[in-house]
Amino acid sequence: MRTTTAALLLLAGMAIPLAAQAPAQRPAQNGQNTPVTPPRRGLGGREYPDYDQAEVQRGQTLFVSTCGFCHGANAKGGETGPDLLRSVLVLDDENGEKIGQVVLNGRPDKGMPKFNLSQDQIRDIATFLHQRVKDAALRGTYQILNIVSGDPKAGEAYFNGAGQCTQCHSVTGDLAHIGSKFDAVTIQQKIVMPREGRRRPGTPAAPDAAPVQATVTLPSGQTVTGKLEHIDDFTVALTDANGDYQSFTRNGDTPKVELKDPLKWHTDQLLKYSDADIHNLTAYLVSLK
Amino acid sequence: MKLSRILFGAVVASLPALLCGQMLDPSLLLKPPTNAWPTYNGDYTGRRFSPLSQINQSTIKTLNLAWVHRVMPGEVPGSIVGGLGPAARGGGSSEFGGPQIKSTPLMVNGILYFTTPDNTWAVDARSGRELWHYFWRTTGGIHIGNRGVGMYGNWLFFETPDNYLVSLDAKTGKERWHVQIADVKQEYFSTPAPVIVGNHVIVGTGGDSLDVPGFLEAHDPETGAIQWKWWSEPLKKGDPGSETWPDEYSMRHGGGMTWIPGTYDPELHLYYIGTGNPNPVMAGQSRKGDDLFTCTIVALNVDTGKLVWHFQTSPHDTHDWDSVQTPVLIDGEIDGKPRKLLAQASRNGYFFLLDRTNGKNIVARPYIETLNWSKGVDSEGHPIPNPEKEPQVSGVLVSPPSGGATNWPSPSFDPETGLFYVSTSEAFSEFYLTDTDPHPEGYGAAERASGRLGSTLRAIDYKTGKTCWRHDYPGGGGISGLLTTAGKLLFSGDGSQHLVAFDPANGKILWHAGLAGNISNGPETYMLDGKQYLVVGAGDSLYAFTLAE
Numbered sequence: 001m002r003t004t005t006a007a008l009l010l011l012a013g014m015a016i017p018l019a020a021q022a023p024a025q026r027p028a029q030n031g032q033n034t035p036v037t038p039p040r041r042g043l044g045g046r047e048y049p050d051y052d053q054a055e056v057q058r059g060q061t062l063f064v065s066t067c068g069f070c071h072g073a074n075a076k077g078g079e080t081g082p083d084l085l086r087s088v089l090v091l092d093d094e095n096g097e098k099i100g101q102v103v104l105n106g107r108p109d110k111g112m113p114k115f116n117l118s119q120d121q122i123r124d125i126a127t128f129l130h131q132r133v134k135d136a137a138l139r140g141t142y143q144i145l146n147i148v149s150g151d152p153k154a155g156e157a158y159f160n161g162a163g164q165c166t167q168c169h170s171v172t173g174d175l176a177h178i179g180s181k182f183d184a185v186t187i188q189q190k191i192v193m194p195r196e197g198r199r200r201p202g203t204p205a206a207p208d209a210a211p212v213q214a215t216v217t218l219p220s221g222q223t224v225t226g227k228l229e230h231i232d233d234f235t236v237a238l239t240d241a242n243g244d245y246q247s248f249t250r251n252g253d254t255p256k257v258e259l260k261d262p263l264k265w266h267t268d269q270l271l272k273y274s275d276a277d278i279h280n281l282t283a284y285l286v287s288l289k
Numbered sequence: 290m291k292l293s294r295i296l297f298g299a300v301v302a303s304l305p306a307l308l309c310g311q312m313l314d315p316s317l318l319l320k321p322p323t324n325a326w327p328t329y330n331g332d333y334t335g336r337r338f339s340p341l342s343q344i345n346q347s348t349i350k351t352l353n354l355a356w357v358h359r360v361m362p363g364e365v366p367g368s369i370v371g372g373l374g375p376a377a378r379g380g381g382s383s384e385f386g387g388p389q390i391k392s393t394p395l396m397v398n399g400i401l402y403f404t405t406p407d408n409t410w411a412v413d414a415r416s417g418r419e420l421w422h423y424f425w426r427t428t429g430g431i432h433i434g435n436r437g438v439g440m441y442g443n444w445l446f447f448e449t450p451d452n453y454l455v456s457l458d459a460k461t462g463k464e465r466w467h468v469q470i471a472d473v474k475q476e477y478f479s480t481p482a483p484v485i486v487g488n489h490v491i492v493g494t495g496g497d498s499l500d501v502p503g504f505l506e507a508h509d510p511e512t513g514a515i516q517w518k519w520w521s522e523p524l525k526k527g528d529p530g531s532e533t534w535p536d537e538y539s540m541r542h543g544g545g546m547t548w549i550p551g552t553y554d555p556e557l558h559l560y561y562i563g564t565g566n567p568n569p570v571m572a573g574q575s576r577k578g579d580d581l582f583t584c585t586i587v588a589l590n591v592d593t594g595k596l597v598w599h600f601q602t603s604p605h606d607t608h609d610w611d612s613v614q615t616p617v618l619i620d621g622e623i624d625g626k627p628r629k630l631l632a633q634a635s636r637n638g639y640f641f642l643l644d645r646t647n648g649k650n651i652v653a654r655p656y657i658e659t660l661n662w663s664k665g666v667d668s669e670g671h672p673i674p675n676p677e678k679e680p681q682v683s684g685v686l687v688s689p690p691s692g693g694a695t696n697w698p699s700p701s702f703d704p705e706t707g708l709f710y711v712s713t714s715e716a717f718s719e720f721y722l723t724d725t726d727p728h729p730e731g732y733g734a735a736e737r738a739s740g741r742l743g744s745t746l747r748a749i750d751y752k753t754g755k756t757c758w759r760h761d762y763p764g765g766g767g768i769s770g771l772l773t774t775a776g777k778l779l780f781s782g783d784g785s786q787h788l789v790a791f792d793p794a795n796g797k798i799l800w801h802a803g804l805a806g807n808i809s810n811g812p813e814t815y816m817l818d819g820k821q822y823l824v825v826g827a828g829d830s831l832y833a834f835t836l837a838e
Contacts, residue, residue: 076726076728077538086730088475136498136499136730138498139498139732142732142734144723145682145721145723147682147721149683189737192740193717193740231763231764232764232783232787233783233787233801234785234803235785267740270659270739270740275683275686279683279684282683
């Protein structure tokens with residue numbers, strides 16, 4: 001399972017080689033509440049330390065009671081105080097040194113009073129603010145919320161009807177108890193594209209996924225069949241039934257290459273799914289505990 | 290045309306009297322590249338079309354490797370070292386798996402100048418031998434790529450990931466000066482190649498994580514002093530475009546980065562550039578409206594930075610579809626009349642053709658078949674986003690993904706075929722809204738890749754936006770920089786580590802060479818000593834090809 005996940009992550013990365021300008025946090029096949037390894041850098045490459053969570057907690061409590069009235073309980077700004085998470089002073093601050101000066105002296109010109117806080121209290125508030133900035137900047141750590149909004153009955157009808165899922169799957173067979181095996185995001189991803197990143201018809205699949213089968217017909221009429229390893233305009237490579245790797249030079253349509261992708265239905269479905277179909281199917285499969 | 294010649298004559302006259310050695314003759318910037326490749330796209334048009342034809346459909350059979358140059362980034366023996374960071378940091382290899390040459394080298398007087406993040410090299414264009422290497426000690430910033438250098442006289446200019454504009458002496462690689470253009474603590478990072486127009490060094494920047502505003506600015510090549518700065522959002526209520534934002538606060542944090550070099554029409558005196566996505570990136574609830582001038586092709590007066598016209602390609606974008614793709618200048622014909630045109634294959638999957646004198650739309654048409662986010666275009670050619678395809682908590686299936694139908698790698702326009710070439714990807718992602726706050730921050734959503742139907746090289750009829758021919762890469766391909774030449778050749782990478790030459794008329798494969806990596810920049814070509822060179826970057830190496838003797 002671990003290998004599979006790693007392979008899926010790799011493939012997911014391949015699928016979006018150019019996401020944003022910076023694919024630092026790649027779309028990945030992680031499940032709900034299981035973020036990918038938290039990256040240390042925001043997209044700007046700024047390094048964020050692992051903040052002391054006790055400081056963050058104390059800072060939050062203190063911030064809400066002392067600063068929240070003007071700056072909002074979440075520090076994003078309120079009626080009179082600015083958003084502190086986008087404050088250049090906060091971004092420039094280290095360990096409360098710059099924030100402390102403002103807290104202790106106030107900003108009389110802007111109507112902010114002084115606050116008589118201890119150095120430890122100021123540090124706690126600063127750490128809370130820095131954690132909030134980090135949370136916004138590091139998109140790889142964003143938590144996907146509760147995605148189950150669909151109608152399980154409609155999902156069941158789609159599963160047995162229009163979706164033609166029963167041609168390959170069974171809720172008492174391969175999908176039995178799937179709702180207790182995977183979180184909702186993972187299930188949704190398995191519906192949409194169980195072998196994400198596999199390009200049509202091409203690059204190798206994740207080890208446990210149904211591999212693409214390639215049949216090469218040589219000019220002599222001899223055929224070689226096996227698991228597709230690689231194909232481009234100039235070479236096709238496969239592993240045959242004996243486990244032997246074989247590659248062939250391609251020149252236009254010679255030799256003839258036929259590919260069979262057992263997951264083709266899922267790829268084709270990308271053009272047909274409505275979002276409601278996906279949400280309903282998710283709700284149905286999640287309900288199969 | 291006459292006026293621009295006079296203007297450039299004046300520029301030449303004002304340069305120091307060093308008309309020898311590495312010096313770039315600025316008149317080269319105004320014509321299609323032959324004996325030089327003096328700016329990011331070869332010339333100001335962004336067409337990446339070369340009039341050279343020694344390498345052509347008949348001779349390409351004997352196109353052979355002339356040399357390979359593998360870079361050694363970082364603080365290596367012999368490096369000239371600058372920068373403000375500590376010595377231990379950085380090696381230019383970045384967090385993205387080894388050095389990737391994404392810059393298109395300039396070739397001036399037999400010398401190639403190119404970059405990776407924090408590194409600039411001068412290499413003999415005949416032999417691939419390194420002449421000098423400059424290394425910038427970084428203070429941070431994302432090291433995803435660098436598009437290269439700009440050149441003015443004997444001076445080079447490049448940008449660093451920690452947002453400095455650095456000027457080097459082309460002869461020696463020694464630093465002349467550096468100036469800061471943005472604050473790395475606000476998550477800005479800079480990747481563009483500066484473009485030199487007259488005595489303006491035009492630089493942009495990038496950054497998406499902390500909702501900062503984008504800008505483009507011009508610097509003095511002598512001193513680095515700023516000449517003008519154009520913000521890609523209105524600064525206050527009442528400014529043009531401010532009616533497309535709910536309040537001043539949202540527009541001041543609205544994104545719109547300028548991370549790909551633009552193009553320039555010397556007769557109109559206009560600099561064209563596409564801007565990036567708005568911020569917060571994927572959660573649009575705090576910036577209801579079209580969010581000008583993000584995801585917009587803009588025309589700026591090159592001397593003042595003043596906006597002359599704009600055309601928005603993705604009103605109220607919520608999918609990270611930067612519109613920075615090269616705005617390619619085409620002198621073409623519409624309904625039998627000669628027109629000054631501008632074409633862009635935009636990241637959101639639409640091909641646009643504009644009148645570049647006024648920004649009026651002529652063609653707006655999807656160029657990938659999987660596109661599913663739009664309800665068509667309005668009467669002025671702007672796509673109408675379907676609000677149901679904005680990121681939702683439960684997820685929405687959208688094509689293209691944030692990476693786009695295409696991305697930064699250069700397209701090409703061949704005036705002989707009249708076709709616009711672009712490499713594309715036909716893929717889907719689920720977009721999940723994760724930040725439901727009325728004032729979200731950063732991206733505000735998560736994306737999960739959901740499958741890909743293919744990757745394709747396309748030839749688009751610029752007059753209609755229709756795909757005339759397409760080559761579907763059987764192994765999935767990838768988005769590659771392109772080059773066309775008068776040798777009736779179209780060069781591209783295929784995503785399987787090959788450099789491939791196609792017939793630009795029909796997509797037939799004519800030649801290929803296997804390299805040690807995927808093409809990572811745009812191929813270029815130039816003449817030296819009567820010999821045509823084809824140079825391409827793939828990963829950590831430059832490869833040069835010439836015809837066999």
